[in-house]
Amino acid sequence: MPIKERLADSARMVRGYIVRAYSSFTAKVFDVPPRLLAFLSLLVLLAIPCLGGKYLSMLTYACVYAILAVSWDLLVGRTGQVSLGHAFFFGMGAYSSALLIQYYGSDTVTILLLQTTIPIFLITIPAALAIGVVLAILLGLPALRVKGPYLGLLTLCIPLIMSTITNWHPLSDIFHGTSGIKVPLFFSFLRGNPIRDTVEYYFALTVLFFSAVIIYKVATSKTGIVFVSILDNELAAKACGINVTRYKLLSFVISGLFGTLSGCIYVHLITMRARPLLFDLTYSFLPITMTFLGGLGTIYGPLVGAFIYNFLDQYIMPTYLAPVLDSMGLSTYFGQLRIIIFALIVITIIIKWPRGIARTIVDKLDDLAKPRDIEERGPRIWKKYKKEQKESRLRKIFSRFKKKQEEKEVET
Amino acid sequence: MSSPESGKPHLLEVINVTKKFGGLVAVNNISLQIDEGERVGLIGPNGAGKTTLFNIISGFLKPTSGKIMFKGEDITKLPPHKIVNKGIARTFQIMRPFRHLPVIANVMVSLKSPRGSRKIEWVKTMERKALDLLEDVGLSELMLEPAENLGYGDLKRLEVARALATEPDLIMLDEPFGGLNPVETEFLTRTLITMHQDEPSRAILIVEHKLYALMKIVDRVIVMHQGEKIAEGKPEEIVKNKKVIEVYTGGTL
Numbered sequence: 001m002p003i004k005e006r007l008a009d010s011a012r013m014v015r016g017y018i019v020r021a022y023s024s025f026t027a028k029v030f031d032v033p034p035r036l037l038a039f040l041s042l043l044v045l046l047a048i049p050c051l052g053g054k055y056l057s058m059l060t061y062a063c064v065y066a067i068l069a070v071s072w073d074l075l076v077g078r079t080g081q082v083s084l085g086h087a088f089f090f091g092m093g094a095y096s097s098a099l100l101i102q103y104y105g106s107d108t109v110t111i112l113l114l115q116t117t118i119p120i121f122l123i124t125i126p127a128a129l130a131i132g133v134v135l136a137i138l139l140g141l142p143a144l145r146v147k148g149p150y151l152g153l154l155t156l157c158i159p160l161i162m163s164t165i166t167n168w169h170p171l172s173d174i175f176h177g178t179s180g181i182k183v184p185l186f187f188s189f190l191r192g193n194p195i196r197d198t199v200e201y202y203f204a205l206t207v208l209f210f211s212a213v214i215i216y217k218v219a220t221s222k223t224g225i226v227f228v229s230i231l232d233n234e235l236a237a238k239a240c241g242i243n244v245t246r247y248k249l250l251s252f253v254i255s256g257l258f259g260t261l262s263g264c265i266y267v268h269l270i271t272m273r274a275r276p277l278l279f280d281l282t283y284s285f286l287p288i289t290m291t292f293l294g295g296l297g298t299i300y301g302p303l304v305g306a307f308i309y310n311f312l313d314q315y316i317m318p319t320y321l322a323p324v325l326d327s328m329g330l331s332t333y334f335g336q337l338r339i340i341i342f343a344l345i346v347i348t349i350i351i352k353w354p355r356g357i358a359r360t361i362v363d364k365l366d367d368l369a370k371p372r373d374i375e376e377r378g379p380r381i382w383k384k385y386k387k388e389q390k391e392s393r394l395r396k397i398f399s400r401f402k403k404k405q406e407e408k409e410v411e412t
Numbered sequence: 413m414s415s416p417e418s419g420k421p422h423l424l425e426v427i428n429v430t431k432k433f434g435g436l437v438a439v440n441n442i443s444l445q446i447d448e449g450e451r452v453g454l455i456g457p458n459g460a461g462k463t464t465l466f467n468i469i470s471g472f473l474k475p476t477s478g479k480i481m482f483k484g485e486d487i488t489k490l491p492p493h494k495i496v497n498k499g500i501a502r503t504f505q506i507m508r509p510f511r512h513l514p515v516i517a518n519v520m521v522s523l524k525s526p527r528g529s530r531k532i533e534w535v536k537t538m539e540r541k542a543l544d545l546l547e548d549v550g551l552s553e554l555m556l557e558p559a560e561n562l563g564y565g566d567l568k569r570l571e572v573a574r575a576l577a578t579e580p581d582l583i584m585l586d587e588p589f590g591g592l593n594p595v596e597t598e599f600l601t602r603t604l605i606t607m608h609q610d611e612p613s614r615a616i617l618i619v620e621h622k623l624y625a626l627m628k629i630v631d632r633v634i635v636m637h638q639g640e641k642i643a644e645g646k647p648e649e650i651v652k653n654k655k656v657i658e659v660y661t662g663g664t665l
Contacts (some may be wrong), residue, residue: 229510233508238491239502239573240577241522244493
């Protein structure tokens with residue numbers, strides 16, 4: 001075969017591959033409006049440092065909080081187990097890792113088998129996650145007996161207990177009181193380097209991406225369906241043969257795992273110190289506010305909510321509110337007024353869009369897509385059923401009724 | 413009462429079950445047997461204790477005294493989900509759909525996931541099974557609709573599909589025709605009859621007030637009144653039973 005034809009052949013093949021890859025990508029991403037939006041916003045997030053990020057650290061915060069918010073949403077928005085104390089996982093993640101490091105007493109570990117030295121957090125973070133799972137089961141146990149607002153009250157108290165314990169004077173040898181335990185940072189070796197912010201941001205974004213994908217996978221699997229069935233009707237779920245106890249605990253474990261992860265990342269990436277402040281009510285209510293801003297019971301809701309929250313709180317407030325207050329001579333009250341005005345904005349948004357900003361938008365897009373929905377992009381298996389749908393048994397029986405009636409008319 | 417041949421145990425055996433709520437005796441010393449493939453109706457005026465008996469059999473309530481045997485096993489103390497997995501499914505009088513979930517997912521909740529096979533395969537087989545069940549009850553056109561958008565009759569059918577999805581040996585229906593119009597009633601009756609023809613070994617226990625529809629389905633009727641069993645027999649006999657007529661009309665005719 002001449003070389004020219006061979007080249008043309010292989011070129012055709014390559015083109016075929018590209019076309020197939022593109023069409024499968026478009027079928028999977030572009031045909032589903034929420035996924036398309038998610039994809040586009042991921043691109044924007046990835047591109048932000050290239051645009052010259054003055055507020056990169058704000059976005060890093062947003063990424064870490066988003067992990068916490070997504071984990072809260074899985075537990076409350078999907079399984080219906082009200083938790084007002086997610087700061088427990090957040091703080092315990094930070095403290096588990098910090099205490100392990102404090103007792104080991106060094107920032108690096110030498111692994112004898114490999115003859116290499118690795119930073120200690122590579123070991124303490126997985127350990128902290130394991131501790132988080134155990135704690136999630138412990139926190140989940142009351143949920144088997146207590147429901148709704150009562151469970152909320154119960155979970156609300158637990159981080160407050162932890163906050164008091166870590167602040168307690170007789171234990172200051174262990175917890176070091178308010179100043180907290182110092183931990184090594186992930187990217188301390190980049191100190192003074194201008195790319196440090198960018199690296200931190202990409203790191204947080206990567207962790208957020210994988211956490212969100214894992215939680216999305218869980219939420220769309222059969223386990224996720226069962227979670228929603230428990231939210232909707234526990235009794236009916238039992239009647240369907242679901243071991244409600246097991247699934248409630250599972251939900252607590254998954255949620256607690258990612259809550260702990262966000263605590264670890266927060267302390268190792270941003271604050272450098274595990275403080276009693278982490279058990280504060282603020283960190284219990286942050287994920288709640290974020291989730292309600294974005295949309296309860298969705299995966300994208302808390303993600304979007306976290307970014308909106310941080311945008312409002314750390315960008316809009318200092319850049320627009322501060323000059324106004326300065327001109328009015330009220331700059332000393334900035335701290336208080338900031339919270340009041342921020343709260344008013346949040347209340348307005350929640351009244352205006354009770355389902356959350358992101359969810360309202362996605363629902364509207366879905367409505368736009370609906371007319372061509374089932375005809376064109378219905379999943380594979382549903383297409384096969386289209387023919388059978390048209391001749392469903394209901395219609396068959398109606399036609400039988402008609403026939404019988406006609407026969408009767410003929411007879412009479 | 414049909415007794416099993418060759419010493420095989422009854423499918424379901426309720427032995428002297430009593431349930432008291434404080435001073436109120438809801439179910440008083442009831443005994444009944446159901447064999448494989450039998451279709452039994454349970455009737456009685458309001459407050460007769462039918463639903464309480466249902467709740468006791470399906471494990472949502474524990475009896476004050478008495479025993480419940482299923483396939484020769486004592487299931488009195490088992491939690492509801494284990495009883496379902498043993499093979500007793502039930503529907504509720506007040507419908508309890510999972511309203512956030514699409515219709516097809518409602519059915520998938522109660523499907524047992526087969527073990528050992530690859531994940532993608534079983535997701536597909538589960539969808540397939542759920543669709544088959546929806547087809548049986550005539551809901552396949554609405555499979556992607558969230559359950560909260562469904563009408564009353566559709567929800568009743570969804571309940572039946574969900575109970576069938578657990579592959580039960582005994583299915584207990586609590587007023588399946590309540591609130592349905594004649595066409596829907598006719599359709600559900602046919603569905604139940606076809607279901608019985610497809611799987612003759614599956615026993616059915618129905619609580620129903622619409623006697624006309626009920627009598628078409630069942631082989632045997634049990635009548636309850638104020639927590640006690642007052643009559644049992646074939647539909648034709650029950651209709652003529654003086655005691656039953658008295659209970660239903662509130663006195664002698």
